[in-house]
Every structure is written in C-alpha cells, then in structure tokens.
Amino acid sequence: MKKELTIFDNPKNVKRLRLGFFVALVLVLIAEFFVDMHGEFSVDHFYGFYAVYGFISYVVLIFAAKALRKITMRKEDYYDR
Amino acid sequence: MIDNMLPPALIFILGAVLIPFLKGKVKAAYMLALPIVVFITLLNLSLGNTWIVEFWGYELIMGRVDKLSLVFAYVFTIMAFLGVLFALHVKDNLQHVSGLVYVGSTLGVVLAGDFLSLYLFWEIMAVSSTFLIIASRTRESREAGFRYILMHLVGGLILLAGIVLYVQKTGTIAFDYIGLNGIESYLIFIGIALNAAAIPLHAWLPDAYPMGTPTSTVFLSAFTTKSAVYLLIRTFPGADILIIIGALMVSLPIFYAVLENDIRRVLSYSLMNQVGFMLVGIGIGSQLALNGAVAHAFCHIIYKALLFMAAGSVLQMTGKIKCTEIGGLYKTMPLTCLFCLVGAASISAFPLFSGFVSKSMIISASVHEKIFIIWLVLQFASTGVVDHAGIKVPFFTFFGHDSGIRAKEPPLNMLLAMGIAAFLCVGLGVFYQPLYNLLPFPVHYVPYTGAHVVGQLQLLMFGAFAFTLLILAGYYIPEVRSKNLDADWTYRKFGRFAYKVADKGLNSLNRISERVLMGFVKGLVSFFKSAAVKIALFVSVNIWLALGYRDKRLEIKKNQLYNDIIEGTLPIGIGAAVAISFILLMFILT
Numbered sequence: 001m002k003k004e005l006t007i008f009d010n011p012k013n014v015k016r017l018r019l020g021f022f023v024a025l026v027l028v029l030i031a032e033f034f035v036d037m038h039g040e041f042s043v044d045h046f047y048g049f050y051a052v053y054g055f056i057s058y059v060v061l062i063f064a065a066k067a068l069r070k071i072t073m074r075k076e077d078y079y080d081r
Numbered sequence: 082m083i084d085n086m087l088p089p090a091l092i093f094i095l096g097a098v099l100i101p102f103l104k105g106k107v108k109a110a111y112m113l114a115l116p117i118v119v120f121i122t123l124l125n126l127s128l129g130n131t132w133i134v135e136f137w138g139y140e141l142i143m144g145r146v147d148k149l150s151l152v153f154a155y156v157f158t159i160m161a162f163l164g165v166l167f168a169l170h171v172k173d174n175l176q177h178v179s180g181l182v183y184v185g186s187t188l189g190v191v192l193a194g195d196f197l198s199l200y201l202f203w204e205i206m207a208v209s210s211t212f213l214i215i216a217s218r219t220r221e222s223r224e225a226g227f228r229y230i231l232m233h234l235v236g237g238l239i240l241l242a243g244i245v246l247y248v249q250k251t252g253t254i255a256f257d258y259i260g261l262n263g264i265e266s267y268l269i270f271i272g273i274a275l276n277a278a279a280i281p282l283h284a285w286l287p288d289a290y291p292m293g294t295p296t297s298t299v300f301l302s303a304f305t306t307k308s309a310v311y312l313l314i315r316t317f318p319g320a321d322i323l324i325i326i327g328a329l330m331v332s333l334p335i336f337y338a339v340l341e342n343d344i345r346r347v348l349s350y351s352l353m354n355q356v357g358f359m360l361v362g363i364g365i366g367s368q369l370a371l372n373g374a375v376a377h378a379f380c381h382i383i384y385k386a387l388l389f390m391a392a393g394s395v396l397q398m399t400g401k402i403k404c405t406e407i408g409g410l411y412k413t414m415p416l417t418c419l420f421c422l423v424g425a426a427s428i429s430a431f432p433l434f435s436g437f438v439s440k441s442m443i444i445s446a447s448v449h450e451k452i453f454i455i456w457l458v459l460q461f462a463s464t465g466v467v468d469h470a471g472i473k474v475p476f477f478t479f480f481g482h483d484s485g486i487r488a489k490e491p492p493l494n495m496l497l498a499m500g501i502a503a504f505l506c507v508g509l510g511v512f513y514q515p516l517y518n519l520l521p522f523p524v525h526y527v528p529y530t531g532a533h534v535v536g537q538l539q540l541l542m543f544g545a546f547a548f549t550l551l552i553l554a555g556y557y558i559p560e561v562r563s564k565n566l567d568a569d570w571t572y573r574k575f576g577r578f579a580y581k582v583a584d585k586g587l588n589s590l591n592r593i594s595e596r597v598l599m600g601f602v603k604g605l606v607s608f609f610k611s612a613a614v615k616i617a618l619f620v621s622v623n624i625w626l627a628l629g630y631r632d633k634r635l636e637i638k639k640n641q642l643y644n645d646i647i648e649g650t651l652p653i654g655i656g657a658a659v660a661i662s663f664i665l666l667m668f669i670l671t
Contacts, residue, residue, distance in 0.1 A: 021542075021549070025543065028542055029539070031538075035530075035535050037532045051543040054464050054467075058467070061335065061336070061468060062547075062556070064336060068340065072340070073564075074565070078574075079574065
C-alpha cells in the first residue's frame with residue numbers, strides 16, 4: 001500500500017493554514033502604506049481599492065452565476081433527448 | 082543553409098507519416114526528436130522570407146520569418162515537445178499522427194506569408210484536430226467531433242470567400258496588415274475569429290475540447306485558438322471591435338466556468354477567458370498591448386497545457402473528471418497536485434508565476450489608453466480566473482470532499498511533461514527578460530513594481546478570502562451534475578427543432594403535392610386506358626358487325642377484347658393495329 005498524505009485530515013492543520021492566510025491578507029493591506037500606487041484612474045488612489053474590488057468582484061461573480069444557473073441549467077442528458 | 086532544409090510544417094507532417102512503422106523506444110525517441118529538429122531549424126532561421134515555391138503563377142511563401150511569427154513558432158514547438166512527452170505512453174497511433182500533423186499545420190499557418198498556403202494549412206489543422214477529438218472513440222466524442230468539424234468547415238469557407246475577394250481586389254496572395262474595411266476583410270476576420278473562439282462563434286470549444294482523450298486535449302488546448310490570435314495580431318491589430326469581443330470573452334465564460342461540473346470543461350471556458358485577454362490587447366493595438374497579447378499567448382499556452390495535463394492525469398488514473406465524483410486526490414497524487422497548483426497560480430497571474438508578467442502588460446496597456454471600463458472588466462475577470470482556475474480546479478480535484486478514490490500518480494513521462502511545464506511557468510515568471518526579448522516590439526515594461534505586486538496580491542487574495550467566507554458559510558455554488566446552455570443550443574436544440582419544422586412542414590407539403598399529382602396522373606392514365614378500350618371497341622365492333630357477328634358471339638368478343646386491353650395481355654399485333662387505327666382516326670379527323 002502506497003503511503004498517503006493525510007495532512008489536511010487534521011482540522012488543526014486546516015485551521016493553521018487559514019490563520020496563515022488571514023495574516024497574509026493583513027500583510028498585503030499594510031504593504032500598501034509603503035508603495036506609491038500611482039494609478040492613472042482616480043479610483044485606484046483610494047486605499048485598499050484592489051482588496052475591496054477583488055472581494056466584491058468575487059461575491060458578485062458567485063451570486064450572478066447562481067442566478068444564471070436558474071436559467072441555463074439542464075439535465076446532463078438534455079441534448080440526447 | 083536554409084535552402085536544403087524542409088519547412089517546419091513539413092518536418093512535422095511528413096515526419097508523422099513514419100510513426101506507425103516504428104515501435105517501442107525507437108518510436109518514442111523519434112517522436113521526441115521531431116520537435117527538437119524543428120526547434121533547431123527555427124533557431125537557424127534568419128529574418129525574411131524563405132521556402133518560396135512557385136505554384137500556378139503564384140508565389141507560395143512557406144517561411145515568413147519575423148519576430149512575430151518566430152515567437153509563436155517557438156512556443157508551438159516547445160508545446161509540441163511537451164505534448165508528445167505527455168502522450169508518449171499512448172499506444173494509439175491515430176493520436177500520435179494526427180497530433181503531429183496538427184502541430185505541423187499550425188506551424189504552417191504561423192509561417193505562411195501568403196493566403197494560399199495559409200488556407201491549405203488552415204484546413205489540415207481543422208481536420209487533424211477533429212481526429213484528436215474523436216480519438217476517445219465514444220459516442221459523445223464522435224458527435225462533438227462532428228459538430229466541431231462542421232463549425233470549422235463553415236469558418237474555413239467564410240475565410241476562403243474572403244481570401245478570394247481579397248486576392249481579386251489586390252491582385253496578390255501575399256498578406257500582412259489588412260484592417261477592417263470592405264466585405265472581404267470582414268469575411269477574413271470572421272473566419273479567423275471563429276478559430277479564436279470569439280463570442281458568439283465560440284461554442285465549439287467548450288463543446289468539443291473536453292471530449293478528447295486525457296492526452297489529446299492537451300494538444301487541442303494549445304494550437305487552434307492561439308494560431309488565430311497570431312493571425313489577428315498580424316492582420317487586424319487595433320480593430321476596436323476586438324476590444325468588445327475580448328471584453329465579452331474575459332467576462333462571460335467565467336460564469337459558466339463557475340457552474341460547470343466537468344473539470345476539463347471548466348478549463349475550456351477558462352481558455353476562452355484567457356484568449357479574451359489577448360483579443361483585448363490586439364484591439365487596443367498599442368505596442369505595449371500587442372506585446373502583451375503575444376507574451377500572454379506564450380505563457381498561456383504553457384500553463385493552460387499544464388492544467389489540462391493535470392486534469393488529464395486525473396482522468397487517466399481515476400477514470401473520472403467531474404467535480405461531483407472526485408476530490409481529496411492530493412493524498413495519493415501529491416506531485417500532480419503540486420503541478421496543478423503551479424498552473425493555477427500561473428493562470429491567476431500570481432506574482433513570480435508566468436501569467437503575472439504577461440497579463441499585467443495588457444492591463445497596463447488599457448490603463449495607458451485610459452479605457453476605464455475595460456480596465457474594470459479586466460480586473461473583474463482576473464478575480465474570476467482566481468475562482469474557477471486558481472481555486473475551483475485544484476480545490477475540488479485534490480482537496481474538497483474526500484471521494485475515497487486512491488489513484489496512483491500517472492506514469493513517469495506524464496509527470497516529466499508536467500514538471501517541465503511547471504518549471505517553465507515559474508521560470509518565465511521570475512526570469513521574464515528572455516521572453517520580453519522575443520516580443521515583436523521593443524519592451525520598456527517593468528512588471529515587478531511595488532504598485533503592481535501589491536495591487537495584484539490584494540485583488541487575488543481578497544478574492545480568495547471571499548471564497549473562504551462563502552464556502553464556510555455554505556453559500557458557495559454547490560457542485561451538481563448538469564448541463565449548462567450555451568450558444569451551441571442554437572444548432573443542437575434549435576437546429577433539431579428547425580429540422581422538425583422542416584420535416585413536418587415541407588414533408589407534409591411534399592405528401593399533399595404528391596397526392597394531388599398522383600391523383601392527376603392516375604386519372605389521366607385511366608382516361609387514356611378507357612379511351613383506348615372505347616376506340617378499340619368502336620373499331621372492332623364495326624368490323625365484327627360487318628363480318629356478320631351477332632348477339633351472343635358479339636358479346637363474348639367484346640368482353641374478351643375489353644379484358645385483354647385492361648389486363649394488357651393484348652397480342653402486340655392487335656395493340657399495334659389499335660394504335661395505327663388511332664393514328665388513322667386522328668389523321669382523318671384533322
């Protein structure tokens with residue numbers, strides 16, 4: 001029997017990973033203080049624009065896709081019938 | 082020294098013919114050697130036109146060598162090597178031969194300096210790629226392959242119509258920048274755009290590509306769309322409509338990619354999204370934007386192939402490829418998982434991976450041209466890529482719910498191909514200068530500035546943050562076995578409906594007119610039959626009366642004659658006599 005990786009079977013490890021991710025999120029927000037964002041459009045001068053835009057885009061995408069599914073979803077054998 | 086070498090296209094196409102005659106290690110070495118020979122040929126080329134052949138008074142240019150065609154030829158050849166290596170264990174010669182012919186014809190398209198050789202290789206490309214789709218030898222793949230070739234033949238015909246008009250107008254078959262003016266340029270544009278899977282001519286791609294074998298889809302992902310991108314860069318740079326088509330392509334497919342259950346179909350929609358970035362770049366048309374489109378095609382070919390290789394490995398080792406059926410595979414396929422993550426990071430344009438150094442050029446170009454709405458769409462689409470390709474593909478394949486499948490790692494050649502592709506993805510992301518040197522225009526672009534890196538990291542990571550929150554809250558889209566309607570509905574369902582309408586409508590019309598016509602003909606026939614009987618009776622009865630037949634004997638004679646004519650058992654002599662007497666009668670009457 002080949003040996004298996006089971007690292008994510010342990011909820012503790014998943015929690016650690018998540019914590020590391022949240023720390024990284026805070027770090028990229030802090031990093032913005034130290035760089036000049038030199039945007040050509042007025043919006044990306046706002047602090048944290050990219051973070052907010054990324055987050056909102058993602059949520060909009062998921063909920064719009066959910067709505068789209070109501071229109072487009074068919075059974076797997078739709079074209080065979 | 083160029084003169085005594087074959088054009089790269091022919092090295093592949095003629096070289097592929099020998100494959101069925103070889104066996105074992107010789108065959109493997111031979112197949113790997115073909116792309117290497119081509120690559121060496123390409124390295125030895127000098128700029129300018131080579132391999133010029135006279136044909137019916139036209140000059141065929143099979144080697145238009147400039148910076149633009151060379152960079153595409155390089156990446157296609159690298160891709161050919163990766164694809165062959167990945168498929169090395171496959172016993173099916175059909176796949177090897179059609180794969181290499183496909184590569185060869187693509188190089189033919191890229192290096193063609195005239196429309197005639199372009200069109201020739203264009204059609205070879207369509208046919209050979211169809212064999213890669215039907216190579217799975219399932220009913221679904223045959224049907225999808227059939228729809229695929231129909232679409233491409235239609236596109237080819239439109240292109241041909243455009244070419245014919247163009248040649249008639251300009252008097253030359255050579256081509257370079259065309260630009261959108263006049264009917265012929267629009268026809269050529271549509272023909273090329275169909276191969277680039279431009280919306281709304283895109284449905285063949287997500288329909289057919291997921292139907293290939295685990296290895297043939299890797300080939301498919303690289304060549305058709307990117308050779309069309311190359312042609313658009315050459316013939317229609319700066320066409321505004323490409324910005325709109327590109328904006329639609331970066332945004333619409335990501336919704337489908339989010340919904341789709343089949344991993345390779347998710348990747349197909351993602352492929353469209355990536356080509357959309359390139360089309361936006363071509364549409365903007367500035368030097369930075371065109372450089373960005375070329376660079377993005379280069380990086381994209383490699384990381385998209387890597388993702389399709391990872392998906393192909395999963396399909397080959399587990400026999401399954403649907404999100405609902407797989408999951409938790411990192412436990413026994415850690416290397417495949419790692420390579421898939423590299424591909425995912427590259428396509429998401431994570432800093433230090435290849436997508437970052439190419440995609441940011443296109444986005445920066447939209448900033449320089451101050452197209453705010455396009456810039457917003459591109460950034461939105463970047464987040465979308467993070468969702469479907471960056472998170473969904475690796476998460477639902479290798480993590481997520483444990484499907485209980487304990488598949489082994491794929492064979493060594495597949496791992497090697499993925500390893501090299503992953504190495505290139507990281508290599509291009511870190512040492513991007515060699516790639517920038519290959520680009521058609523001089524590059525003054527610096528991808529790694531503080532603003533770029535921080536902005537991109539925020540965009541990607543807060544997108545991922547949204548994913549984490551949504552999936553923890555149970556709001557993330559559930560994976561379900563389903564089919565999502567796309568533009569192929571028009572010819573798959575509406576087409577069938579139209580067929581039924583035509584069947585019911587036209588065929589019943591057919592039946593009615595048949596009935597009317599047959600009734601008329603039958604009436605006519607019986608009229609003439611009875612006319613003949615009546616004439617025959619009229620003539621005969623008079624003769625019989627003159628001969629002295631009366632009463633009973635006359636009745637018998639009449640019945641005999643009547644039956645003979647109706648049954649058609651009349652002796653020929655009598656028939657002839659009736660006919661002659663009929664003619665005589667006509668002659669007397671007129």
